[in-house]
Amino acid sequence: MITNFTKLPAVLLLADGTVFYGKAAGKIGTTTGEICFNTGMTGYQEIFTDPSYFGQIMVTTNAHIGNYGIAHEEVESGHIQIAGLVCKNYNIYYTRKQAQESIQDYFQEQNIVSISDIDTRQLVRHIRDKGAMNAIISSEILDIDELKKKLDEVPSMDGLELSSKVSTTETYTFGDENAKYKVAVLDLGVKKNILRNFHDRDIYAKVFPAKTTFAEMEKDFAPNGYFISNGPGDPAAMPYAVETVKEILKSEKPMFGICLGHQLLALANDIPTKKMFNGHRGLNHPVKNIIKDHCEVTSQNHGFGVVPEAVRASDKVEITHVNLNDKSIEGIRVKGKKAFSVQYHPESSPGPHDSRYLFDDFIELMK
Helix, strand or coil: CCCCCCCCEEEEEECCCCEEEEEEEECCCEEEEEEEEECCCCCHHHHHCCHHHCCEEEEECCCEECCCCECHHHCCCCCCCCCEEECCEECCCCCCCCCCECHHHHHHHCCCEEEECCCHHHHHHHHHHHCCEEEEEECCCCCHHHHHHHHHCCCCCCCCECHHHHCCCCCEEECCCCCCEEEEEECCCCCHHHHHHHHHCCEEEEEECCCCCHHHHHHHHCCCEEEECCCCECHHHCHHHHHHHHHHHHHCCCEEEECHHHHHHHHHCCCCEEEEEEEEEEEEEEEEECCCCEEEEEEEEEEEEECHHHHHHCCCEEEEEEECCCCCEEEEEECCCCEEEECCCCCCCCCCCCCCHHHHHHHHHHC
C-alpha cells in the first residue's frame, strides 16, 4: 500500500549557504542534521536503521532508492536512525516479493522528512570539496532566510555525545544461553547483525546500556570476553566509555571493538581522535591487513577517526589494518593484551563479507 504521496516542492540548505531545490519525500516537515554521503550500491534499509547514523542527513550516491521496498526483518535497530534522506530517484513502487511495504509508507510511519529529485552527483562533489557540515531539509518552509535561522541553531557533531541516546535502556540477551562462549556487549549503538554473527559462532551475548561499568558487567555476567560496539557521535565526548575500556584492559579478558569501539580503544591507550574532513561511508572501501598481508573490501560508516601519527608513535598498540585510499588507521591491537579493534564493519550489513574472519579471531582469543 502506498498512501498520501504527492511530489510537493522541497528545499535543502547547507550550512555554507548552498541551496538545492527538489521534491518532498517521506513526511512533510522539516529536519536538520550533519549531511554526509554513502557510496553503497545497495543496502539502503540497513543504512537507514544503523544507529551510527543517528542525527545525520544521508545522501545516497546510488541513483535509485526504494526500488526493492522494505523488508521488516532486515533492519539493524528498532527504527530508522537517520535524520533525513537526500536522493536522486525516490521509488515508491517496488518489485521484491519479500518486501512488506514501500519506502514512502515506511518513512511516513516513522516521521522521516526527506527530499528527492536532487542532482546528487553535484551535491556529493560539493560535500567532498567543502567537508562535512550541517544541513536542513524542509517541505513546509521554503523561505531560505527562515531556514538559515533554524540551521544556525543546530550544534556541530564535533563534541556531541550521542551513544547514550541510541543505546538500550535495559539489558537483554541474544542467542543460546548454553552456547560455548559468553560475551558482554557494551551497546553504544550496536547493529543487530553483529549479534547475529556472535550467535552464528556459538556465542551467548548480553547487551548492556552504554554507561554500564566494567564492574557491573563482570558481576552480572562474568563473560569470556567483551565487545565494544559501533555508535554515533564524538568519541572524545565519552569519558565514561573510555574508563570502561581501561578497566576491561586491566582485567586481561579478551576485547573486540568495532568503529566507535575502535576509537575508544585508541583513547584508552592515550591516542587521540579527530573529526574527519569527510568520513568513510560505503560498501567499497579497500583495507589492507598488514599482519596477514591480504586486502579486503569493507563496509564503513564513520565521521571520526584515530590520529595516525599518534598511533604510529605509540608504544602501547600496533597497527593491524590500513586504509588503501587515504592511509588512515583501520585496525589496532594492544601489545601484551588480548584486545583489538577495527574502524570498519565486519558484520557486513550491508556490504561484503571479506572481514567476517575478525569474529573468529575474537573467538581464538577466548579459547
